[in-house]
Amino acid sequence: MQLTFHIWRQKHKDTSGAFNTYTVDGLSADMSFLEALDVLNEHIIATTSDESVAFDYDCREGICGTCSLVINGIPHGGGKGKSGVTSCQLHLRAFKDGDHVTVEPFRARSFPVIKDLVVDRSAFDRIIEKGGFISVNTGSAGDANATLVSQKAAEQAFDTAACIGCGACVASCKNSSAMLFVGAKVTHLASLPQGQVERSQRVKQMVEAHDKEGFGACSQTKACEAVCPKDISAHSIAQLNKEFLRATLAAK
Amino acid sequence: MKFDACIPQGDLSCKWKTHKNTMKLVAPANRAKFKVIVVGTGLAGASCAATLAELGYQVEAFCFQDSPRRAHSIAAQGGINAAKNYSGDGDSIHRLFYDTIKGGDFRSREANVYRLAEVSVNIIDQAVAQGVPFARDYGGYLDNRSFGGTQVSRTFYARGQTGQQLLLGAYSSLQRQIGLKRIKMYPREELLDLVVVDGEVKGIITRSLIHGKISRFSAHVVVLATGGYGNVFYLSTNALGSNVTATYRAYCKGAGFANPCFTQIHPTCIPVKGDYQSKLTLMSESLRNDGRVWVPKHPTTRDPSSISEDERDYYLERIYPSFGNLVPRDIASRKAKEMCDEGRGVGPSGLGVYLDFSHAMKRLGRKAMADRYGNLFDMYHQITAEDPYTTPMRIYPAVHYTMGGLWVDYNLMSNIKGLFVAGEANFSDHGANRLGASALMQGLADGYFILPYTLANYLASEQLQLLPLDDVAFEQTEEAVKGRLKSLLAIQGKSTPQHFHRRLGKIMWDKCGMSRNGEGLKEALAKIDELEEEFWQNVCVRGDSASFNQSLESAGRVADFLDFAKLMCVDALKREESCGGHFRKEHQSPQGEAQRDDKDFSHVSVWQYPKQDQESSQKGPSSAYAQEHREALIFDNVKPSTRSYS
Numbered sequence: 001m002q003l004t005f006h007i008w009r010q011k012h013k014d015t016s017g018a019f020n021t022y023t024v025d026g027l028s029a030d031m032s033f034l035e036a037l038d039v040l041n042e043h044i045i046a047t048t049s050d051e052s053v054a055f056d057y058d059c060r061e062g063i064c065g066t067c068s069l070v071i072n073g074i075p076h077g078g079g080k081g082k083s084g085v086t087s088c089q090l091h092l093r094a095f096k097d098g099d100h101v102t103v104e105p106f107r108a109r110s111f112p113v114i115k116d117l118v119v120d121r122s123a124f125d126r127i128i129e130k131g132g133f134i135s136v137n138t139g140s141a142g143d144a145n146a147t148l149v150s151q152k153a154a155e156q157a158f159d160t161a162a163c164i165g166c167g168a169c170v171a172s173c174k175n176s177s178a179m180l181f182v183g184a185k186v187t188h189l190a191s192l193p194q195g196q197v198e199r200s201q202r203v204k205q206m207v208e209a210h211d212k213e214g215f216g217a218c219s220q221t222k223a224c225e226a227v228c229p230k231d232i233s234a235h236s237i238a239q240l241n242k243e244f245l246r247a248t249l250a251a252k
Numbered sequence: 253m254k255f256d257a258c259i260p261q262g263d264l265s266c267k268w269k270t271h272k273n274t275m276k277l278v279a280p281a282n283r284a285k286f287k288v289i290v291v292g293t294g295l296a297g298a299s300c301a302a303t304l305a306e307l308g309y310q311v312e313a314f315c316f317q318d319s320p321r322r323a324h325s326i327a328a329q330g331g332i333n334a335a336k337n338y339s340g341d342g343d344s345i346h347r348l349f350y351d352t353i354k355g356g357d358f359r360s361r362e363a364n365v366y367r368l369a370e371v372s373v374n375i376i377d378q379a380v381a382q383g384v385p386f387a388r389d390y391g392g393y394l395d396n397r398s399f400g401g402t403q404v405s406r407t408f409y410a411r412g413q414t415g416q417q418l419l420l421g422a423y424s425s426l427q428r429q430i431g432l433k434r435i436k437m438y439p440r441e442e443l444l445d446l447v448v449v450d451g452e453v454k455g456i457i458t459r460s461l462i463h464g465k466i467s468r469f470s471a472h473v474v475v476l477a478t479g480g481y482g483n484v485f486y487l488s489t490n491a492l493g494s495n496v497t498a499t500y501r502a503y504c505k506g507a508g509f510a511n512p513c514f515t516q517i518h519p520t521c522i523p524v525k526g527d528y529q530s531k532l533t534l535m536s537e538s539l540r541n542d543g544r545v546w547v548p549k550h551p552t553t554r555d556p557s558s559i560s561e562d563e564r565d566y567y568l569e570r571i572y573p574s575f576g577n578l579v580p581r582d583i584a585s586r587k588a589k590e591m592c593d594e595g596r597g598v599g600p601s602g603l604g605v606y607l608d609f610s611h612a613m614k615r616l617g618r619k620a621m622a623d624r625y626g627n628l629f630d631m632y633h634q635i636t637a638e639d640p641y642t643t644p645m646r647i648y649p650a651v652h653y654t655m656g657g658l659w660v661d662y663n664l665m666s667n668i669k670g671l672f673v674a675g676e677a678n679f680s681d682h683g684a685n686r687l688g689a690s691a692l693m694q695g696l697a698d699g700y701f702i703l704p705y706t707l708a709n710y711l712a713s714e715q716l717q718l719l720p721l722d723d724v725a726f727e728q729t730e731e732a733v734k735g736r737l738k739s740l741l742a743i744q745g746k747s748t749p750q751h752f753h754r755r756l757g758k759i760m761w762d763k764c765g766m767s768r769n770g771e772g773l774k775e776a777l778a779k780i781d782e783l784e785e786e787f788w789q790n791v792c793v794r795g796d797s798a799s800f801n802q803s804l805e806s807a808g809r810v811a812d813f814l815d816f817a818k819l820m821c822v823d824a825l826k827r828e829e830s831c832g833g834h835f836r837k838e839h840q841s842p843q844g845e846a847q848r849d850d851k852d853f854s855h856v857s858v859w860q861y862p863k864q865d866q867e868s869s870q871k872g873p874s875s876a877y878a879q880e881h882r883e884a885l886i887f888d889n890v891k892p893s894t895r896s897y898s
Binding site for chain 2: 011012028029030031032034035038039041042045046049050051052054056057058059060061063064065066085089091093114115118120121122124125128129130132133134135136137138139140141142143144145147148149150151154155157158161162164165188189192194195
């Protein structure tokens with residue numbers, strides 16, 4: 001099959017970017033979207049004097065959270081009723097021969113472009129630094145079965161701990177909010193008995209870090225939920241607000 | 253050079269305890285004087301860096317990914333073993349030790365494996381305390397499942413994403429220490445060489461993948477936790493960034509490389525679809541519990557539903573009536589390849605066998621099957637657009653893990669003083685074949701519970717000086733690194749690094765993959781030489797080294813794979829026996845099973861980089877001329893036996 005890609009090209013963060021158009025033939029419906037970009041890059045090297053298109057990838061099985069493309073306006077390109085997909089798990093079956101496909105980086109003030117489709121998401125790591133953990137030093141843990149966790153709590157913790165930190169929630173949000181990302185971590189740790197001691201401090205510090213990094217507030221459109229490749233529910237944002245309120249009231 | 257494992261004296265079960273009691277310590281107030289570099293932030297690296305920082309050492313951590321959370325440990329599915337005996341089914345440290353050493357086909361060290369089994373129990377405690385959401389039973393206690401080849405339930409799991417959850421646990425500890433300013437983290441920063449002076453590691457040279465800046469870092473100790481080299485085959489279940497550069501560079505600086513030919517090929521992966529394919533995806537081996545493996549008796553391209561029962565060959569059930577579809581990984585993989593070599597493979601490429609669930613569907617019904625395997629079936633469906641509930645899955649073996657790695661002693665230190673190696677990057681615990689759910693266990697054992705002790709012992713025992721960054725050794729190493737980048741950019745050829753990588757992978761898969769023979773390995777060595785020649789004349793790397801340049805990154809990694817591949821072939825050639833994942837066609841029983849030779853090969857092969865000869869080029873001397881040393885394996889506590897499954 002043939003596709004025409006309109007790809008965002010930007011040399012580095014301090015230059016402006018623009019779309020370049022490339023038509024590539026000989027693609028196959030079984031290819032993953034990133035494999036199609038591999039083919040595009042071979043094509044660019046063979047037929048032009050351009051550099052290949054820079055884009056992030058690693059595991060290519062939907063778990064590392066590295067890939068970060070906005071495809072036809074949708075982070076990861078899944079779209080309606082097709083969440084649960086990372087860019088690397090989107091296949092060309094989703095397109096028709098001759099389609100035009102627009103590919104952009106995740107766009108947000110807090111995710112500056114490094115080159116072409118590659119962005120800097122280190123803001124997420126800095127948020128985790130401020131409280132996305134339980135303070136336990138190696139060796140000081142008691143026996144694992146000494147603390148019981150109900151199946152329900154373990155399931156809820158898992159559902160939110162499944163976040164891969166890709167940033168699609170931010171890219172989809174008109175306010176560039178990372179509340180789903182923060183909400184997922186806060187909910188994960190607040191669901192477990194081990195997370196109780198630091199519960200209040202954690203949510204306050206993480207929300208503060210979130211705001212400081214320049215992410216916006218949530219206005220409840222749930223665009224984040226619709227594109228989340230791990231189907232993390234917008235309930236975790238409600239949970240985040242609840243935890244925040246609890247922490248601030250408790251402080252009074 | 254002598255490769256002495258430095259195994260403590262005494263009874264097997266007391267070695268680690270005694271060693272811990274006699275090793276030297278660094279007092280809390282002195283720890284901040286020591287600088288430690290940790291390269292790689294997977295399970296081994298992140299757990300090690302976090303623990304050392306908690307203890308008070310100055311830590312600098314490096315990863316090539318954009319965040320430490322993305323290291324490839326994240327992709328592990330099944331679970332993590334621990335000898336907790338929570339199931340009360342008779343598990344013990346000794347049993348876990350025995351299963352692991354037997355699973356490795358008696359090619360690993362007793363003392364290391366015993367220690368691994370010993371500390372396995374602490375890992376679960378630590379992970380639970382960090383908030384890792386392991387599966388629970390109705391009473392709120394931790395749940396276990398059983399895993400390939402063992403007779404007890406000792407595998408802890410978090411759905412099919414155990415690696416992700418354990419890594420995020422270690423990452424959270426790492427981030428906590430970064431926030432406390434006890435770790436300086438360098439993401440998107442790749443190690444390109446090590447600085448070694450008089451057999452002692454002094455620091456590393458790195459390149460920023462964002463702006464290309466080359467930097468020098470000095471330290472008292474360097475830990476490499478940089479993973480395995482499965483991507484030498486191009487197609488594997490590894491992440492695309494996984495590479496051999498760090499361990500290969502250490503080897504070029506004098507570190508011994510142990511058993512490089514020991515690779516694990518996993519039998520149940522989604523088959524290759526086309527030349528463009530970049531990655532193979534694993535389907536958990538648990539599927540073999542309810543799936544039956546077959547190929548047509550005679551080559552055909554017909555739809556599987558039109559192939560009647562008596563036209564099918566359920567070959568595993570036929571050849572191994574007692575174990576059937578549940579034979580170990582290495583055997584299941586080899587037999588699938590044989591079927592395809594006979595021309596009976598299925599699917600468009602002919603490289604696939606059926607894993608058929610229709611009998612289980614009839615027996616259990618769709619709902620029960622969905623409960624057991626739903627997420628795997630969905631994943632398969634997403635990738636292949638075929639529905640495994642109604643059509644048999646097509647599977648084929650793929651490279652999954654490398655048991656070989658840098659040689660380390662009992663303290664996990666290589667023969668370069670101060671250079672420690674952890675996780676998949678070292679060779680120490682899995683022998684010639686790794687058991688399922690043991691990789692996570694080993695990575696975390698090394699990082700949380702072994703290195704923090706042995707590293708302190710080293711720091712306290714030696715008079716160590718930091719090498720100033722303007723020392724000539726740093727200068728020279730940096731010049732060499734820059735020279736190499738410059739030569740890659742100067743070639744201006746026609747083919748991308750991926751093009752060469754793909755061709756290398758094909759040679760390795762054909763000649764040094766699931767089964768090997770002397771003639772094929774020699775052929776591979778000649779072909780790799782040619783390919784390497786061509787690479788250095790015709791690789792195309794555009795852009796420059798002072799900016800984000802993925803093609804330059806990849807060219808450097810492929811260049812290292814090209815030479816390293818020869819070392820694997822040389823090792824495979826020299827090991828004239830079959831054991832675990834290493835199957836030499838010349839060494840098989842009349843029934844076609846692996847034939848080990850304990851008389852001549854009960855040892856670790858440790859390879860050292862050949863000395864520079866006159867014909868040196870930018871790519872250095874060829875590993876085809878590496879020098880072999882041997883560390884004898886001594887079994888005082890278990891008796892090596894022959895595995896039989898028919």
